[in-house]
Amino acid sequence: MKARVYVTMKKGVLEPQGRAVARSLASLGYGEVKGVRIGKVMDIEMKDVTEERAEKLLEEICQKLLANPVIEDYTFEIVDDRKS
Amino acid sequence: MKARVYVTMKKGVLEPQGRAVARSLASLGYGEVKGVRIGKVMDIEMKDVTEERAEKLLEEICQKLLANPVIEDYTFEIVDDRKS
Amino acid sequence: MKGGVLVFPGSNCDHDCYHVLKHVFKMDTDFVWHKETSLEGYDLVVVPGGFTYGDYLRTGAMAKLSPVMSALKTFVNRGGPVIGICNGFQILLEAGLLPGAMMANVSLKFICDHVYLRTETQDTPFTSNLQRGSVLKIPVAHYQGNYMASPETLLELEDNDQIVFKYCDAGGNVVESANPNGSVKNIAGICNRERNVVGMMPHPERCSEPELGSVDGKHIFESVIDSLAGKVP
Amino acid sequence: MKEVNITPEVIREHNLTDEEYERILEILGRPPNITELGIFSVLWSEHCSYKSSKVHLSKFPTKAPYVIQGPGENAGVIDIGYGLTAVFKMESHNHPSFIEPYQGAATGVGGILRDVFTMGARPIALLDSLRFGNLENPRTRYLVEGVVSGIAGYGNCIGIPTVGGEIYLDECYDGNILVNVFTVGVAKKDRIFKGIAGGVGNPVIYVGAKTGRDGIHGATMASEEFDQESEEKRPTVQVGDPFLEKLLLEACLEVMKTDYIVGIQDMGAAGLTSSSFEMAGRAGSGIEMNLDLVPLREEGMVPYEIMLSESQERMLLVAKRGKEREVIDIFKKWDLDAVVIGKVTDDGMVRIRKGGTTVAELPVNPLTTDAPVYDRPHEKPDYQEELNRLDIDALDVPEDQGSVLKMLISSVEGCDRSWIYRQYDHMIRTNTVVLPGSDSAVLRVKGTTLGIAISVDCNSRYCYLDPYQGGIITVAEAARNVAVSGARPLALTDCLNFGNPERPEVMWQFKNSVEGMAHACSVLETPVVSGNVSFYNETMGRGIFPTPTVAMVGVIKDYTIALAQFFRQEGHIVYLVGPDQKKADIGGSLYLKEVHGLVKGLPPAIDLDYEKSLHRFLVGGAKRFYFESAHDVSEGGLALGLAECCFPPAGSPMGCTVVNPYGDLRPDTALFGETQGRVIISIKPEKEADFLAFAAESGVPAARIGETGGERFVIKGYVDMHIGEAYTLWKESFGKKLSL
Numbered sequence A, B: 001m002k003a004r005v006y007v008t009m010k011k012g013v014l015e016p017q018g019r020a021v022a023r024s025l026a027s028l029g030y031g032e033v034k035g036v037r038i039g040k041v042m043d044i045e046m047k048d049v050t051e052e053r054a055e056k057l058l059e060e061i062c063q064k065l066l067a068n069p070v071i072e073d074y075t076f077e078i079v080d081d082r083k084s
Numbered sequence C: 001m002k003g004g005v006l007v008f009p010g011s012n013c014d015h016d017c018y019h020v021l022k023h024v025f026k027m028d029t030d031f032v033w034h035k036e037t038s039l040e041g042y043d044l045v046v047v048p049g050g051f052t053y054g055d056y057l058r059t060g061a062m063a064k065l066s067p068v069m070s071a072l073k074t075f076v077n078r079g080g081p082v083i084g085i086c087n088g089f090q091i092l093l094e095a096g097l098l099p100g101a102m103m104a105n106v107s108l109k110f111i112c113d114h115v116y117l118r119t120e121t122q123d124t125p126f127t128s129n130l131q132r133g134s135v136l137k138i139p140v141a142h143y144q145g146n147y148m149a150s151p152e153t154l155l156e157l158e159d160n161d162q163i164v165f166k167y168c169d170a171g172g173n174v175v176e177s178a179n180p181n182g183s184v185k186n187i188a189g190i191c192n193r194e195r196n197v198v199g200m201m202p203h204p205e206r207c208s209e210p211e212l213g214s215v216d217g218k219h220i221f222e223s224v225i226d227s228l229a230g231k232v233p
Numbered sequence D: 001m002k003e004v005n006i007t008p009e010v011i012r013e014h015n016l017t018d019e020e021y022e023r024i025l026e027i028l029g030r031p032p033n034i035t036e037l038g039i040f041s042v043l044w045s046e047h048c049s050y051k052s053s054k055v056h057l058s059k060f061p062t063k064a065p066y067v068i069q070g071p072g073e074n075a076g077v078i079d080i081g082y083g084l085t086a087v088f089k090m091e092s093h094n095h096p097s098f099i100e101p102y103q104g105a106a107t108g109v110g111g112i113l114r115d116v117f118t119m120g121a122r123p124i125a126l127l128d129s130l131r132f133g134n135l136e137n138p139r140t141r142y143l144v145e146g147v148v149s150g151i152a153g154y155g156n157c158i159g160i161p162t163v164g165g166e167i168y169l170d171e172c173y174d175g176n177i178l179v180n181v182f183t184v185g186v187a188k189k190d191r192i193f194k195g196i197a198g199g200v201g202n203p204v205i206y207v208g209a210k211t212g213r214d215g216i217h218g219a220t221m222a223s224e225e226f227d228q229e230s231e232e233k234r235p236t237v238q239v240g241d242p243f244l245e246k247l248l249l250e251a252c253l254e255v256m257k258t259d260y261i262v263g264i265q266d267m268g269a270a271g272l273t274s275s276s277f278e279m280a281g282r283a284g285s286g287i288e289m290n291l292d293l294v295p296l297r298e299e300g301m302v303p304y305e306i307m308l309s310e311s312q313e314r315m316l317l318v319a320k321r322g323k324e325r326e327v328i329d330i331f332k333k334w335d336l337d338a339v340v341i342g343k344v345t346d347d348g349m350v351r352i353r354k355g356g357t358t359v360a361e362l363p364v365n366p367l368t369t370d371a372p373v374y375d376r377p378h379e380k381p382d383y384q385e386e387l388n389r390l391d392i393d394a395l396d397v398p399e400d401q402g403s404v405l406k407m408l409i410s411s412v413e414g415c416d417r418s419w420i421y422r423q424y425d426h427m428i429r430t431n432t433v434v435l436p437g438s439d440s441a442v443l444r445v446k447g448t449t450l451g452i453a454i455s456v457d458c459n460s461r462y463c464y465l466d467p468y469q470g471g472i473i474t475v476a477e478a479a480r481n482v483a484v485s486g487a488r489p490l491a492l493t494d495c496l497n498f499g500n501p502e503r504p505e506v507m508w509q510f511k512n513s514v515e516g517m518a519h520a521c522s523v524l525e526t527p528v529v530s531g532n533v534s535f536y537n538e539t540m541g542r543g544i545f546p547t548p549t550v551a552m553v554g555v556i557k558d559y560t561i562a563l564a565q566f567f568r569q570e571g572h573i574v575y576l577v578g579p580d581q582k583k584a585d586i587g588g589s590l591y592l593k594e595v596h597g598l599v600k601g602l603p604p605a606i607d608l609d610y611e612k613s614l615h616r617f618l619v620g621g622a623k624r625f626y627f628e629s630a631h632d633v634s635e636g637g638l639a640l641g642l643a644e645c646c647f648p649p650a651g652s653p654m655g656c657t658v659v660n661p662y663g664d665l666r667p668d669t670a671l672f673g674e675t676q677g678r679v680i681i682s683i684k685p686e687k688e689a690d691f692l693a694f695a696a697e698s699g700v701p702a703a704r705i706g707e708t709g710g711e712r713f714v715i716k717g718y719v720d721m722h723i724g725e726a727y728t729l730w731k732e733s734f735g736k737k738l739s740l
């Protein structure tokens, strides 16, 4: 089973990478770009799990490891649900 | 207009972060997790652009700046198409 | 008196901290592997700098899950003094032993240089020999030293006198131009409410011997050694 | 696996000539299969076999009483006393860094570190020697940023300080940047490990990262002239994992404390192929391996790919039979894969099996020690004479020497390069007692009084104008940079970066550079103990300046007396020691390049016997506490050299007032000429008599030129600048140039 986890910076948290990219884009002439925020996308491969178990597992590992609740939000989706 | 860009390591290219995270999860007892690959997700905000222009612009900035075509792949999607 | 220097996969400054405790201060010192489950018998614990787990995912994120971290929490709850330096500070943040989080330097560049710190409080075991307002010259070396915390947390830090060091200029003025990484309020180091856990980005172990150009870091180790000596009869 | 037919095309794709293929048929008595052909192609590539350089490299002196291991092993080893050794080597990662600057440079660091810790040494420092094209070219800025952050990314993460280096820009490097990285480690004298597969029946153990399809053909790529087609080879960029290498480093050093290891070697270029063949070659043994046991990162990898993969962070070791478990357990502790994949045999063959069948069976020696060697034709290029012609009198003397100095202070070669080394952790391990910014960095060796001084140098303009003389100066300057810190230069490693050796003019440059270097090495008694050759730094027939980079290693008995180049206090006396500036010694200078846009003339003359006495004087004077600072005069001549003494990277600048000692020369040649063998020394007034007596006794001319102190930088009658302003200009130039 495959899942995708998105970890992004909480609203209000200044995110230096995104700011730098936005600035570079402006200096390259892409004035239309008003803002960039950079987060992480994680492709997770799991074996021998039911969808239910997968959801629980993902929730757990996001809280424990993949995201830092002080500055980050997370969401995830199961990309395919074929048992593998 | 908002868009989301995903930049991930090309298939076959080593992604060391994911490897370390997967190991760490295994040692925490999440043996079901077989693999992790970490990439970037970029939320881009644009102003005064048509959808057509936005697509072209995104394609351009992905190639020029957001992704490193030597080792990374990218995809993007326009998240909402209300003019903002 | 016995010191423990934690060693995680990717700890790099473990040897430097060990060297200072053992050879400069002649303290009985051990390396403590991250799989250990007890810190019984130690009087002082140093969480050294480095790139634990390659700084992958987030700095300190994976280290906080090591077995030794529960032992560290027990040690902290018993009131034992702990200092986290650089990546050690980041680990303490991730583990929730100190409040706030670390972001990439605003320059998006690693920075290795000498900076100046103003001592903001004397009321920790690691600064008890320093005067409030005294200035230290001390090296930094990090990519993620841009400390941030919610406005509420910042208020608490200030109200409870938990800010330990701020970046300043040579004259002790806390000014924007002396801030190497964009850290909020020029914060370089903080402590917990109970004051026995200190985290700081700069490296006192890199300036505790005259041949390294500054001995200002010695005060920090001397403070804790004196505090401990005061407690242990 | 589908058999690939060995057509002439396939042979050519593997960069093997018809003669070389004939030779393969002769050796095997049959046609090779594709796996075997791949193995021949990488082991006989320029990169692995040194086929074009071998005949010349043998001219280097390689011996001294303190040399423990000369060229031929993974790194050179010298005795430094206290039962300790310094283990060092330099290597290039030019082509990979051009394709992907961050990963190319990062894996360059990873590779050189493995070369040193595979010998049992803990690396204590890195240096980087960089060459890029013109800054006007936007790609150059991208490359500089990428390479510097790649070196930082890897070196900082693994926790080894990068304590110095050099950077030059010239349009000749536009299509071929150079990224050379040096590392030195310290090992106990009785605990040196070698890449030897000894003891029949001993297990061959694979450790570290899993094997993926990384950089297949990378070893061949590194030896190939770039052309449009190389674009297609792009997906073969290797990505480094410094965290895994840190684990590998600690695990290897831990396993080396046991008595279980017979031999060990990193898997560098050509991965499993070169490590297995070279280890068997050195031992005169053979190896049998089962590729089914190799940890793989990807599915469906065929023997060809497994043998040629250049995945990073892997090592091959041979352990004592019966100790497999103990060895594997140590790697397990560090969370690393360690697998027995084969054993040592005694028949001089490497046999490789997969899926129950033999997929390659090759004799060791013809692929390694007896690989083809070429004495390629060499010829002086016809443009050389024109290059050497310089009529200085035909050039206008600039009116204001102060503005010239400002130009040099803000040039890439003259400005502050802390923009680079601030990105490198240069203090970790708390050994750096002379920080980057001086002529050499000095590292203390804890538990002893010793300091190790290191410097990396090459003036490729000189080498272009006269490869022989340039080779001499390169070695002499590197040694001088070490000597000014008070350390005695002991031995060097090199990285010889040249164009296409199949062109006679490139071979002429190569041959002459090597001969010049060899001559200087023997007079200065600094043998070559390791090195690396990088040919084919050429794009569409346009080669780089010959760039034989040298990293010198020296030792100072008491590191607490090591000197930096900076003036320390007001009121100290400034001396210039060394021969007088000669008018002609303006050839190839930074001044000519920056002010007149010329790379012409002949490089400065140099007297090596005098140079040797100068080094003795510098080491002796430091020991006797005669000097407060010492700085070698190089690019930019006396004027820039003096300015550099006034500009400490940290702290505040110090003014000085001096006279021009060469009032009878044209002022530009006097102030900016680059006559060799000169050093600017500051001393305390009360030491002057002793200092002068010692200089006379050493046969080193010394001229008092002025004093330190004041708000201004003054060369009386020529330059008068506010020291603070000059300092700011110097500090800010590099960053400004990059952000243009």
Ligand SMILES: Nc1ncnc2c1ncn2[C@@H]1O[C@H](COP(=O)(O)OP(=O)(O)O)[C@@H](O)[C@H]1O
Pocket (backbone or CB within 6 Å): D128, D129, D130, D163, D164, D165, D166, D167, D413, D417, D418, D420, D421, D436, D437, D438, D439, D440, D456, D457, D481, D632, D634, D635
């Ligand atoms: N690429 C680099 N990386 C690290 N340090 C560098 C680099 N380039 C220059 N430096 C440092 O800047 C200082 C001046 O360099 P350079 O002018 O090349 O010295 P020298 O002329 O004495 O060889 C040296 O301390 C050197 O180590």
Ligand SMILES: [Mg+2]
Pocket (backbone or CB within 6 Å): D439, D481, D632, D633, D634
């Ligand atoms: Mg020099």
